[in-house]
Amino acid sequence: MTLDADHLRYPNRRQGMDHDRYDWSMLAARAPIAWPGGAHVALWVNVAVQFFPLDQAGKPFPPPGGMSTPYPDLRHFTLRDYGNRVGIVRCLEALDAFGIRPTFAVNGAVAGRCPTLIERLVARGDEILASSWHMDTVHHGDMDAVAERELVDRTLTTLRERTGQPVEGWVSPAGSQSHRTPDILVEHGVRYMGDWINDELPYAFRTDAGEAGEIVALPLSLELDDQFLIGASLHSEWEYATQVKDACDYLVAEAAATGRGRLLALSVHPWLLGQPHRIGAFESVLEHLAATRGVWSASASEIVAAWRDQQD
């Protein structure tokens, strides 16, 4: 057996990345970032407000947390819907009790399904960012450009109308993108996105719109995501809490030792952490974050703005 010759050709074997979307850069070698008030760690709590359709296509793959038994999978449909009815209320109470500021990553379809929920989130004064139309509209490499553009447009138009906010942030369902997702996002006025999870600070990401079309990558940690740890990895809610607290303490200590601001990005799902047996663990996380000196609880766009102000 012999492989095609291209398996031993390496056209992108060169200094830097194997693509031109962003520059190669080591976190430890960058100019220090200082957060407002001299904080060590910027805290982005990203609360997912999601709709998982019952008639999931699952193409090219089902979203994590999606339908998994034969149609009609009422079991998973309703477990996810629980988040928008019950879980979100518990999460909001917990966040407010400890003064932690959330940012909500909202599927466009939720605006029509739960209009009062959107009104409630907006009335809090918290930031809304877009998370595509619903959890089954996965952006992927084989996606048609016209279809993707329509999806982004529909999502942003709907959320901007319903919230009255500029809606300049984006997190894709399943963290998945096509080759052109960043280009389409910039065309539609998006200024930062969370899907590129390769860093612990914001960084500049190129699009086909050139210098004017730069978008900021604001990495939304997957490894600390509640669904990743509790849902997919089957860790207990208290093991989850321990890991988040360890991350917070480590980043605060590293920032204090190096004089370089750090980012703690927490992706949380009310359909998961808002369950009665888990909310206590989430509360203990929030209590720890609130009690830790040097943690700046901010909206995603505030963190992006603070970072951007320190770039050349």
Add this chain to the structure above:
Amino acid sequence: MRADLDLYRYRAWDERLPIRWPGGARLAFWVAPNIEFYELEPPANPARRAWPRPVPDVQGYATRDYGNRVGHMRMMDLLDRYGVRGSVSLSAAMCDHHPEIIELCASRGWEFFSHGIYNTRYAYGMDEAQERAMIEDSVDAIARHTGQRCAGYLAPALTHTERTLDLFAEAGGIYTCDLFHDDQPTPVRVRSGKPFVSVPYSLELNDTIAYVVNRIEPRRYGEMIRQAFDRLYREGEHGGTVMCVPLHAYQVAHPHRIRAFEEALAYVVGHENIWLATGREIAEHYIAHYHDLDTAPAGGIGDGDAGEGGTP
């Protein structure tokens, strides 16, 4: 295909010539950071896809890129604090993409061994000339960039052919990390008849297996390391044992995981009578003192050479 490649002879754990490590150490402890490059759009190997999702698999790619941007520096600082030198399992293309990382390792006196060109290029399906070219390319790149003549091999993404170890020995190598059959070095038969040895490189304690495959909690990972150490240290009274912790900065260096690893590392290096070695040092010591004894026809006890098909 063959039922067994007859790479080594059978010897039960309690039927060995006792190994004595330098300084009378009971246990040789080595840490193998994998420093890897995964391509965004590699050619598709017919036997194995590089990414589970359609290209671009943003989540998979960015997860690995995190190691290069954030993780390695954090891991290096940690190993420095405990006086542990890394034996780097290196995607040779890292020399081209991120020479800064190579320099940081070299300045610490770390060893480099070959882990292929990219961790997204698999040996499956390569003919002999192709696999030899890939191996020689990796050895040459490491020599060119680091001045080190590469002694060890870990196949890229653990993808092998029946000839892999023969070819690496012919390229000048003396040890492999690809075999998991023992807690001591073992002579490995290669067709050239050169002295060649398997140095234990634990998959069980490999952080990627622990975190990505087995999805365990960070503190449990620390417990596993301590438990493995306790047993190998105790058994090392009777004959030197080897303990390896293979690492991937994109897993272990996350802020919620690194402290648990640090505690385990502090526990290990806090013991006396351990040899903080590199893979090459273990292989060279074994070859210099034990290899001939262990391969001599009448050499020792329990010669289990009579497997089906015998020796090639």
